[in-house]
Amino acid sequence: MSDRIAIGRAATVDPMFRTYLTRELKNRRRQTLIVAVGMALAIALVIVVNSVAGGVKAAQASALASVYGVGTDITVTKAATTSSSGTQQFTFGAGAGSTTGGTRTFNSAQLRTARGVTTFAATAVTKIASTSGVQAATGVLGLESTTFSGQTPNSGSSSAPQTRPTAGTGTSGGPSSFGIDSTTVLGYDVAASTAVGPLSSTALTSGRMLTAADAGKDVAVLDSDYATSASKKVGSTVTIDAKTFSVVGIVKSTSASGASASNLYIPLDTAQKLSGDTGKVTSVFVQATSAAQIGAVQTALEKSLGSPMTVNTQASLASTVTGSVSTAASLAQSLGLWLSVLVLAAAFLLAVLFTVSGVTRRTREFGTLKAIGWTNRRVVGQVAGESVVQGLLGGAIGVALGLAAIAVVNVIHPTLTASAATATAGPGGPGGPAGVARAATSAASIALSLPVTASVLGLAVALAILGGLVAGAFGGWRATRLRPAAALRSVA
Amino acid sequence: MYQLTNIGKTYKQGSRIVTALKDVDLTIEDGDHVAIQGQTGGGKSTLLQLLGALDRPSTGSILLDGKDLARMRDAELGRVRATRIGFVFQGFNLIPTLTAQENVETALAPLGIAATDRRRRAAEALAAVGLDTRASHLPSELSGGQQQRVAIARALVKDPSVLLADEPTGALDEDTRNDIIELLERIRDERGITLVVVTHDSWVARRAKRRLQLRAGVLTERPVATVPVG
Numbered sequence: 001m002s003d004r005i006a007i008g009r010a011a012t013v014d015p016m017f018r019t020y021l022t023r024e025l026k027n028r029r030r031q032t033l034i035v036a037v038g039m040a041l042a043i044a045l046v047i048v049v050n051s052v053a054g055g056v057k058a059a060q061a062s063a064l065a066s067v068y069g070v071g072t073d074i075t076v077t078k079a080a081t082t083s084s085s086g087t088q089q090f091t092f093g094a095g096a097g098s099t100t101g102g103t104r105t106f107n108s109a110q111l112r113t114a115r116g117v118t119t120f121a122a123t124a125v126t127k128i129a130s131t132s133g134v135q136a137a138t139g140v141l142g143l144e145s146t147t148f149s150g151q152t153p154n155s156g157s158s159s160a161p162q163t164r165p166t167a168g169t170g171t172s173g174g175p176s177s178f179g180i181d182s183t184t185v186l187g188y189d190v191a192a193s194t195a196v197g198p199l200s201s202t203a204l205t206s207g208r209m210l211t212a213a214d215a216g217k218d219v220a221v222l223d224s225d226y227a228t229s230a231s232k233k234v235g236s237t238v239t240i241d242a243k244t245f246s247v248v249g250i251v252k253s254t255s256a257s258g259a260s261a262s263n264l265y266i267p268l269d270t271a272q273k274l275s276g277d278t279g280k281v282t283s284v285f286v287q288a289t290s291a292a293q294i295g296a297v298q299t300a301l302e303k304s305l306g307s308p309m310t311v312n313t314q315a316s317l318a319s320t321v322t323g324s325v326s327t328a329a330s331l332a333q334s335l336g337l338w339l340s341v342l343v344l345a346a347a348f349l350l351a352v353l354f355t356v357s358g359v360t361r362r363t364r365e366f367g368t369l370k371a372i373g374w375t376n377r378r379v380v381g382q383v384a385g386e387s388v389v390q391g392l393l394g395g396a397i398g399v400a401l402g403l404a405a406i407a408v409v410n411v412i413h414p415t416l417t418a419s420a421a422t423a424t425a426g427p428g429g430p431g432g433p434a435g436v437a438r439a440a441t442s443a444a445s446i447a448l449s450l451p452v453t454a455s456v457l458g459l460a461v462a463l464a465i466l467g468g469l470v471a472g473a474f475g476g477w478r479a480t481r482l483r484p485a486a487a488l489r490s491v492a
Numbered sequence: 493m494y495q496l497t498n499i500g501k502t503y504k505q506g507s508r509i510v511t512a513l514k515d516v517d518l519t520i521e522d523g524d525h526v527a528i529q530g531q532t533g534g535g536k537s538t539l540l541q542l543l544g545a546l547d548r549p550s551t552g553s554i555l556l557d558g559k560d561l562a563r564m565r566d567a568e569l570g571r572v573r574a575t576r577i578g579f580v581f582q583g584f585n586l587i588p589t590l591t592a593q594e595n596v597e598t599a600l601a602p603l604g605i606a607a608t609d610r611r612r613r614a615a616e617a618l619a620a621v622g623l624d625t626r627a628s629h630l631p632s633e634l635s636g637g638q639q640q641r642v643a644i645a646r647a648l649v650k651d652p653s654v655l656l657a658d659e660p661t662g663a664l665d666e667d668t669r670n671d672i673i674e675l676l677e678r679i680r681d682e683r684g685i686t687l688v689v690v691t692h693d694s695w696v697a698r699r700a701k702r703r704l705q706l707r708a709g710v711l712t713e714r715p716v717a718t719v720p721v722g
């Protein structure tokens with residue numbers, strides 16, 4: 001009976017270890033359950049929070065992809081100045097519209113860069129393209145065509161200008177009725193590749209894309225959602241600022257979040273001429289040579305372009321996604337993280353307290369085992385084994401609970417709204433009729449689906465074991481300090 | 493064989509120092525049957541703990557077959573307990589969640605004995621104390637006397653050279669007490685084991701060959717009655 005044999009034996013799992021362990025846990029069922037349920041809640045929470053964070057991140061990415069395109073690493077815009085986001089004003093002269101009986105019908109259209117967006121010289125595009133680390137850069141001109149139409153009773157000062165309709169759409173007092181229609185128009189470089197820019201996350205569904213030969217022509221490609229709602233197809237015509245464009249193609253967003261960045265896509269020079277912004281663009285989309293270069297390119301561009309220019313990376317763009325998606329993202333990241341850390345700490349504490357008090361209660365039992373020759377290691381192993389099994393039990397319940405919660409969410413399929421400031425609009429200009437401001441962003445509803453990854457499940461199991469080990473370490477430490485003579489001392 | 497020389501044991505209780513044993517000299521031969529009596533707090537349990545390698549003396553040496561327990565490390569003391577010494581307690585000290593059979597097996601767990609061997613030896617030990625039909629019972633399902641028999645089987649199953657008992661009949665009625673003492677005597681005779689019993693009961697003490705008295709930590713030995721009372 002040498003030491004060597006004893007150690008060799010202890011390495012294989014002793015059936016006594018298992019019997020003793022399961023009996024103990026069954027015997028104090030209530031305590032085992034409390035500790036396991038505490039651990040289970042914490043672990044379920046970790047799984048759900050992790051999964052929600054993953055699902056929301058995917059939703060956010062898909063919202064971004066629809067607006068900025070999949071190949072875009074960096075966007076360059078010019079910071080809005082206060083003067084560029086003044087009140088929108090429609091003017092109707094006596095000549096606009098016609099009078100029938102007692103009612104005057106009118107119709108006014110306006111084309112301008114979107115609210116809060118500032119144009120800058122297209123020379124920046126060449127400058128950006130030649131920056132080291134830049135793979136490709138393309139400039140776009142984002143415009144918004146707003147049509148105001150309605151009827152008013154033909155009374156009194158028909159020649160007086162009417163300003164600022166109070167309601168976005170519909171009627172506003174008496175027999176008057178107004179309608180505001182807003183269409184986003186994006187001018188892009190038809191000679192350049194569409195691998196970078198908003199069109200990179202679209203696919204052609206009918207007709208053709210614009211080519212270099214279309215430069216300067218009045219041709220347009222339509223977003224499929226817009227085409228459907230406006231009942232347009234290839235061969236139809238659309239009117240932008242009193243000019244007629246022929247529709248040559250329809251594109252559909254390839255990202256999960258619905259519509260593409262703009263309603264209409266036209267050649268850049270046509271757009272510039274139309275809005276009087278010759279040689280101007282509103283944003284430049286930049287692709288870096290590699291992901292590792294993004295930071296360096298951003299720094300270089302900020303330095304070479306100067307202060308009024310804003311250089312955004314995808315990471316900073318994520319913050320431009322608004323709506324319930326971003327609420328969910330910040331919830332998952334801040335509240336979810338802290339809540340799971342807190343609940344996890346509470347569960348660990350609960351396990352430690354119960355284990356330590358359990359060892360204290362069993363002073364005579366462990367003292368007796370030591371008195372009959374059990375080594376400290378064997379006693380500690382027994383205590384730690386009990387806690388680890390308790391932790392694993394909690395882990396198993398927690399994984400089941402977490403997966404059930406995720407399954408429920410995935411069955412319900414809640415939709416989140418994501419509004420990413422589009423290429424044609426800045427990050428939400430102040431004031432103005434709500435209907436107009438809304439149209440400047442690309443709103444999409446994204447069905448939230450929660451992913452379950454092996455790494456999350458691995459993390460859950462690891463946490464369960466860790467919880468058991470921490471409790472076991474404290475309990476075991478308490479057990480090693482018990483003197484074997486305690487067996488004779490503490491009489492039940 | 494035990495050889496205790498000049499044993500002293502003190503405990504610190506806060507700032508107070510309690511002397512539990514003072515200058516104890518004692519020799520116990522193999523196969524001896526010793527009873528230790530004395531007033532409460534006299535140091536009986538303390539002496540038994542030293543004999544049982546549960547604790548080290550503050551001074552002196554305590555040789556068990558020539559090896560000094562006073563100089564051993566904890567792990568070595570643990571091995572001595574696991575292999576040489578059987579303990580029987582006043583309160584039986586069985587593991588409440590384990591059956592009689594499993595309780596007996598706990599004594600074999602530190603010895604690295606294969607599970608099947610362990611089962612057989614535990615069953616034999618239970619049979620030796622007359623409890624083979626109660627092997628699968630939990631301690632709570634057994635009477636006090638039966639629990640003490642399980643505890644005796646647990647002490648014997650490792651074939652120890654010494655059996656130490658601290659008031660083994662203190663919690664039992666008279667008839668059961670007689671049964672247990674007769675069982676211990678039978679084991680002593682069959683196996684030539686050294687038996688040391690701490691007791692307040694003079695009937696139990698009179699069964700021993702030698703009777704020791706501990707008074708305030710000082711040991712005295714009574715002249716032996718030549719014929720033990722039946």
Ligand SMILES: Nc1ncnc2c1ncn2[C@@H]1O[C@H](COP(=O)(O)OP(=O)(O)OP(=O)(O)O)[C@@H](O)[C@H]1O
Pocket residue numbers: 503504505510511512530531532533534535536537538539
């Ligand atoms: N761990 C300890 N810490 C402090 N003092 C102790 C400790 N163990 C024993 N003592 C003291 O040592 C003295 C002897 O105690 P011991 O338990 O050996 O007496 P005993 O003869 O067994 O008494 P009883 O008949 O009541 O069991 C007592 O005064 C006791 O208070």
Ligand SMILES: [Mg+2]
Pocket residue numbers: 536537538658
């Ligand atoms: Mg005592």
